[in-house]
Amino acid sequence: MSIVAGCDVGSLATKAVVMERRRVLAAVVVRSGPKPGASARDALDQALAQCGRSAGDVSYCVGTGYGREKIAFVNETLSEISCHAKGARFLVPSARSVIDIGGQDCKVIKLDANGGLVKFVTNDKCASGTGRFLEVMAKVMHLPVDRLGELSLQARDPVTLASMCTVWAQADIIKHINARRPAEEICAGINTAMANRVAMLANALRLENDICMTGGVAKNKGVVHALARILGQRIKEVKTLDPQLVGALGAALLAAEQAGKVNRKELPP
C-alpha cells in the first residue's frame, strides 16, 4: 500500500509525518542539524522505521520549512503557511484562524469556511515573538525551555518586561533575578511579553473563532493562556497530535492530495 510523507525542516527542529489514507502512521521530531538535507533524511527514516516501512513505499512527499530547498527526496515543496493551515484544519475542522509560533518567526493565518487561505501576517519586525526568544530567555533562567510554561502557570504576580527586544529583555530578566523575584513570576513575564507581541499581529487580522495554535511554542501553556487572555478569545488546543508536528502533517496531507491527482492521471480511464 502506498504511503505519503510530509517533512518540515525548521530552524530548530525537523519534523516528519508519514500517513496512509489520512491516518498518521508515524511522526518524529528531531533537532535540526547543520545540514538540513541530512536532518530531513534522518527524521523521515526514523518515522519510516517507526511504522516499519521503507523509503520506496512513499508515493509522494511534500517538503516545507526553512530548509525545504535542501531536501533531496521530496516531490514538491510548499510554504509553511499552507502546510500549517492544512494541518490545523485537519485536526480542528472548525478552525478559521491558525497561530503558528516556531523557532524564528510567528505566523498568523486566516482561513475561510472551506479552509482556503484568506490572509496571513508574519512578524518581520522583531524577534521577540519567536520561539527563539523563549529559548534565549530560558537559558538566562537556567531552565529547559519546556519548563517555562508550567512554571509560569503558578505565578501570582508576573513581572513586566520593559523591553520587547530579545537582547534587551535579557537585561530586564537579569534585573529581576537580581531583585530575587521568584522564577515562576519571571517565566510568566516572559510568556506574557511573548503573547503581547503575538497578539498585536493577531489583532491586525481580526481573528475569527475557532483559533488554533500550532508550532513548538503551542506546547508552552503559559503562552497559550496569556494569549487567550489578551485576545479575549478561546484558543482550541490541538490534542490528538504534538502541535509542533502540524506543519509536517499538513505537508503530508498535501502530499496525499497531490498523489491522488497524479495517480488519477496515470490510471487509464
Place this chain on the structure above:
Amino acid sequence: MRPELKEYPLDQLFARTFQLARKAGRATPKEQALLLKSVPYVSGLLEPMLALGAPAITFLGMLADYYTDLIHAKEQGKKVVMTTFCFDPTIFYAFDNLVPVTLEVGTVITSILWKRGAYDFMDFCTEVGFSETGCSSQRGTMGAYLAGAGVNIDMVAVNMGGICDTNSNAYSFAAQYLGKPFYGLDYPAELTPDAVRDYHHQDYRALIRFLETHGGGRFDIDRLRSLLEEKQIQDELTNEIEELQRLVPNPVPGIYHLLMYAGRYTCSGSPTFTRMLREMLEVVRVNALSGAAGLGRPEKCRAFLFYIDNFSFNVGMFDWLARNQVSHMGSMLSRFFPDNAPYRREVPGTCYTIDTRGLDSMIDTLADINARMPMTRTVRGPYDAPNMWLEDSLSLAKIFNAECCIYNGTPGCRNTWSNVKLIMRDLEKHGYPTHLVYADAFDGRVESWETTAMRLDEFFKIRGLL
C-alpha cells in the same frame, strides 16, 4: 485593546479625573484622601501633583475645563479639531465653534496617570496599520480616537512634515483612516529670510480658509485680539520666570516646565493659564528672594535637556533630577522665542512680536508664533545651520548656565536620531558633557526607567558632575 477601554470614552475619563482632582485640590486632607480613592485608574500620581500647590491645582482645573469642553463640544454644535503640540492652538479659540484636542498632551497624561500607560492605544494604532516604528507620542492617544473610544474628530490641522515627518504622518494617517479633512502648515528649512516669512504668512491664511470651510464657523477679530493680548501677558510672565531661572541656584521647580508647556499647547491665551503662570511666578520669586533652589534641595548641577524632558508612565526624569539635586534648565519643548524673552539677545532677529494693530498683523503674528513652536523652529533645517538645533541649544545652555546636556526623545523621531550623534559631538566640543538617553519618552517598554536612571547615575558620576 482591552474591551473596558472602549466603555468609557477617553476624554470623559480625562475630564472626570481632572474635575475630581480640582475638587481634591481645594479639599481638606481628609476629603482629599476620600476623593482620590474614587478617581478611576489613577496610579497615585495625582497626589504628588497636588503637593505642588496652587499652580498645579490651577493646572489640573485648566485641564478639567479643557476636556469638559471637548466632551460637550458636539452637543454645543462645535467642531473638534485634532492637532499637535507644536501647533499654537490660539487660532482655534479665535473661532466661535472650534475645540482643539492635542494628542501628545493626552499621551503624556495617559502614560503618567494610568498604571498600564498608553500601550493599549499605541498597539491599537499598529493593529489598524500604522507603522510600529512611528513616534509614540501621538499613538498613545490616537489609538483611542481611531478606535472610537473618544470624541468624534471633525478635522485635522497640524504642522507639516519636514519639521517632523513622523508626527505629520501620524496625523495624516488619522485623517485618512477616519476620512476627515486634513491641513498641514508647511515650513521651509530656514527661519529668517523674508521669503520664508512670506511663506509662513500665506500658508497660515490658507489654513484659516481651511478652518472656515470645514468648520463653517466665524473667525472673530475681537476675540483674536483679546487672546493675543492675554498671550502677551503670558509671555511676560513666562519671561520673568525664565529670567529668574538664570539665578544660581535656580529657583524654578523642574516640573514647572511640564505645566508651562502643556498649558501653552492646550490653553494658550486663556485666563486660567495666566493665573497659573502668576501663581508660579509667586513661588519662584519667594524662592529667589530666599536663595532657595526650586529643587527643594541645594542645587549641585544644572542640566539642559536638549529635546524632551518627560519619561513615560512616571515623572521619573523630573523626579530623578530633583532627587539628585540637578536643576532642570528647560527643554526644547519649553522655548517659544517671543521678542522679549531673556534669551532673545542670544538669538537675535529670530523672535516673534505680538502685533494686535489690525487683522493682518494679528494673522502674521500667529503665523510667526507658530513658526517658532518647539521643533517647528529648531529642527526644520540642518542642525548646524543658523538658529537651528545646535545654536539654540548652545545659547540656551549658556544663558541658563547649564553644565551638561541631556537628550531624551523617542525612537520614532527620525529627525533627531538622524543627527543627534553629531550634535552630541559638537556639544562636547563646546565643553558640555552630553548624555543620550535611549529610552522612549512615552513608551516605557523601550527601555525601563530603572535602566535609564542607572545610565543617568553613571553619567553624572563619571563625568564629574555630581
Place this chain on the structure above:
Amino acid sequence: MITAGVDIGSTTAKTVILQDRAILAAAVIPARLDPVASAREVMDLGLQKAGVRQADLQRIVGTGYGQQQIPFAARLESEITCHARGAFFHHPAARTLIDIGGQDAKVIKMDARGKVVQYSYNDKCASGTGRFLEIMAEALGVGLEQMGAAGRTCVERLSISNQCVIFAETEVVSLINEEKAVGDILNALFRAMAHRVASQVRSLTVEADVLLTGGVAKNIGLFEALGQSLGVTLQTPSELDPQLNGALGAALLGQEG
C-alpha cells in the same frame, strides 16, 4: 594592603585579589542564576587561589550588572570607572578602551591620566555583544573557545547584515542550509559584529592606543576583524586575562581608598 575587586557580569563572575599593586590571584566562573551565589563562589575561589582569608582583605569593591547583590562589597563602582582604571594600570598609553562583555559593548575614551573623558554603550538593536557570539556558537555547534580561531580567515566571503541578533541567527541558519563552510560563516559573523562595534567607536572618534578587553577579546577572529574594521592595531593586556579588566580596576580602586 590586600584588596579584591568583584565583577558580577551577565555571563561570568570575576574576581581579582591584589596585594598592593601586585596580583595575588584571579578567578572567573560562569554566572549562576543567583548573583549572590556567583559572588560568594567566585570570591571563595579567588581567596583559595590567593591563599588568604576574607578577613585579610582590607577592602572589597564590587562592580558589574549584579553589583547590588554582592553581600560583602564595601563599595560599588560603575563598570566604566573600573574598566578605565584597570586599563590605565596595565596599559597607560591607552586612550580608547573597548570592552565587550556578554551583554553590552562599552567604548571609553581616557586622557593621559586615565580619566574618563567620554564613553558610550552599544545602541539599541545591537548585535555587537558577547551574547551574539554565544548564540551563534550554539547555532553553528562550535565551542566559544574554538570559534575565534575557526573563523579567522575565510575562503568564500559571505556576508551577514541583519542588525538584530535573532534575525542574524536566521541568516546564519540560511547559510548553514546553503551548506556553507562553518569557518566562512564565522568569519562573516565576526566582520558583521566588528562593523557594529566599529561604528560605535567611531561615534566618539578613535584615538590610539586602542585597547580591547572583556571576554570577547579572547576571540581571536573577532579581535582581528575589529582591528581591521577600525584600521588600527588593537591592543589587549598580555599578562592579564582581558575578561578580568573590570575586576582588576575594582581592586585597584580599593587600593586607592
Place this chain on the structure above:
Amino acid sequence: MTALLSQAAQSIDLEPLRAFKAAGGRLVGYTCTFLPVEVFHAAGLVPVRLRGIGAESLNIADAYYGPFVCTFPKALLQQVGTHHYAFLDGAVITGGCDGMRRLNECWRKLGADIPGVLPPWFHYFDVPHKPEGVALSWYQDQVRKLIDAVQNAFGVRIDEEALGRAIRQQNRVRQKLWDLAELRCRRPAPISGSEAFEALIARNVLPPDRYLDELDRLLATVQNRAVPSSDRRRRLFVTGSICDDLALVQQIEAAGAVVVGESVCYGLRNTCALVDESGDPVAALSAHYLSGSVCPRMFGYYAERRATITERIRQTGAQGVVLQNIRFCDLHGSENGLLERDLEQLGVPTLRIEKEYGALTETGRLRMRIEAFLEQLEA
C-alpha cells in the same frame, strides 16, 4: 535585454559615466525624484541618482546616523564613505523624508572626517510638502536658485532653449517608459519585471543620450519577442518605500510570479505626465515635479495616491500587491497600512512586508512569505 541597463541597475561604477568623466564631463549626484534633472541636462552635466546598493555593512554610516533610521540613506552614506562616489563633482540633497534630509549634515560631517568624500559643490534643494498654493511659487524659486547655483559652480549657462531641449528629451524618455509599461500590461507580459525594472533604475544613472539608445533597443527586442500563448504566472504589483532593489523583484519572480508594474521611487510613478513644452520652462518643470502626490512625504494626499495606484493595478491586471517598506520608514510603512485596508476592500490581496534596504535584507524569511502569498493567490 541590454547588458548596460542591467549593469546600470546593479552597479554604481559604470562605463558610460567613466567615459563621460574622462572626456571632461561633470557628474552631479542627487537623491530624490522631486529634483528637476532637466536643469543638469541643460547644463551639460550628468545627474546621477544616488543609491546605496552594494553596501553590506553600515560601519561608517552608523557612526553618523542614529540607530532608529531607515537603512536607505545609511547605505548611501556608507557608499559615500567608502569612496564609491568619489567621481562626483557635486551633490544635491533634497529633504524627501527626515532621514534623507539629514544626509546633508551626515555627509558634511563625514566629509570632515574622511578627506575626499565631500564633492566640491554641495547644494540643498528645499521641496515643500504640498503641491499647491504658496508652495508652488516657493518651488519655482528653488528651481531658479538651483539654476543659479549650477551656473556659478560649474561656469555654465543654462538658458531657456537648453532647458527646452532637455525637457523635450526627457519627455521622449517618459513616453518610451510608458510604452514599456504598456507592454507589461499585455497578457502574457513579453518582458519580465526584473528586465523592466532594470530599465527603470538605469534611467536614473545613465547619461540621457546613451539611455535613450538603450531603451530603444530594449523596446525593439521586446516588441519582437515571441511570447507563449498562455502564462500561469501570477501578476504582481509592487509599491512602497524607495526601492532600487532589483534583487527583490528577481526574488518575487523566482518564486514564480511576474511583476507587471510598480509604484516606487525608482520606478514609474513620477513619469506619468509630460512636462509642458510650451511657455516658461521653469514654470513647466515646477508644475510637473511638484504636481500631485507621488510620495507620502506629501502629507494629506493619500486619496490621490490610492487612486493612481488602483488605476495602475487595474491597467496592469495585477492579481496581488506587494506592499513593502524599509524598517523605520513610517511614511510608506503606515501608508501601506492604509493601502492594505483599502485594496483588500476592493478585493485585491496584499502582502505587507517590512525589510531592510537592498542587500541588507535577510532573504530566507522573505522568500517564504512571497511563496506563501503566491500559494494564497493560487487557492
